[in-house]
Amino acid sequence: MGISERKEREKEQRRNDIIDAAEIVFFEKGLTNSTMDEVAEEAELSKGTLYLYFKSKEEIHFEIKVRALNILKNMFRKSISEKKNGIENCLEIGKAYVDFVNKYRNYHKAIIYFESNDCSICEFRDKCEEFFKEDNPLIFFVQTINQGIADGTIRSDIPANALAQTVWAQTNGVLQFISTKQIILELSGVKAEDIIQCQFEIIKKGIESEGKGAQTQRKQKNK
């Protein structure tokens, strides 16, 4: 009884082929300027067939966003080291995000799109919810921040979840800014690297435990 399984595989394959084709088209011309006919042609299928695998243009684009988030997630996973402490690992994730943006400009754009869309009212609310429940890039911030709270390198007065979400949101904001507001950088003569450097400085100072650097002094003061 291998036939139905083979068919299942083939269907999955076709789905991926369509997403591949859509990536080529969307990344080339942008979502709005791309037509389903173009995607169909790139996929060497008829338009009707696309709609057997996806219920809308938006759904195809959604799947591209999922791909992007998964790639980012895997880069986060790889950037964490057993040998490093919590805050170091947390900052490594940040660096991994920067690498991601440099390596996958188009996927980053997809993530920007995703992050600026309201999941509560989006067409794929359920898929979003599932994604947030099982695994998404955020969990690595939670994980490393928990590590840092445990090993004393990250402040313990803020719950890990809140801290992780804030850092994640800030990082998204900064990378979105660099990516979409180059004009401001040019006009003010600021380099993208300066912003990234500054971002790390702020996060580091912002999340490190009080002990770090001024620990002994602080203890004396608090007496």
Add this chain to the structure above:
Amino acid sequence: MGISERKEREKEQRRNDIIDAAEIVFFEKGLTNSTMDEVAEEAELSKGTLYLYFKSKEEIHFEIKVRALNILKNMFRKSISEKKNGIENCLEIGKAYVDFVNKYRNYHKAIIYFESNDCSICEFRDKCEEFFKEDNPLIFFVQTINQGIADGTIRSDIPANALAQTVWAQTNGVLQFISTKQIILELSGVKAEDIIQCQFEIIKKGIESEGKGAQTQRKQKNK
């Protein structure tokens, strides 16, 4: 020769009336689900007339985004006090942004849209550039951070422009997150206020001058 001036005023008025109408329609149904016919009807004009005042649907939406940014800018201006020092004023701006989000949900959505769009390749690149040159919300971060660097409350090792842009971008990211990712907050049991609180904590620690709090101790250590 008051006629041509009056006509000019009337034209400007009409333009604003159209934006007013578009706000009602777009805020009600969202940009994509709104049609120009609906905007025309709300404005009590024909569709053709809309195109005498705006060259596209996107241009009308762009003007709504400009309105949103101007409102935010004015709230920033009002939130700054002569009596406060640099870092206090900078944090006040942050609070003003939170107030803005609570007061003008729809305008905030417009800003999210604006911030996630690449200005370099957008239809209104020139208008964007002009806006960034003359006045936009960012300048108040620059201003208060400069104040803070001067009065010693904000770290001086990072240029004001870079610091301002980073803080602005982070703040955008956090407020965007709260607005579009309520699902994550719900799933993790984190309150929006917690994130905002956390954001302020991080920024404060991240931008305050070394001297703050641990000044005397630091001096001893550095010997």
Add this chain to the structure above:
DNA sequence: TTCATATATTGACTGTTAGTCATTTTATTT
């Protein structure tokens, strides 16, 4: 192999909507 059934694919067609432009209406000037 041959026919029947199920599954997958097609592309012409439809409905919607952004944007246009020849025509009409309104305001201004002579």
Add this chain to the structure above:
DNA sequence: AAATAAAATGACTAACAGTCAATATATGAA
């Protein structure tokens, strides 16, 4: 009152997302 200029109209077009009856291909039974 006529001539001219400016503003507004709405029927029209082109583009495109999404549909569905017709067609093609694959599977299973006899």
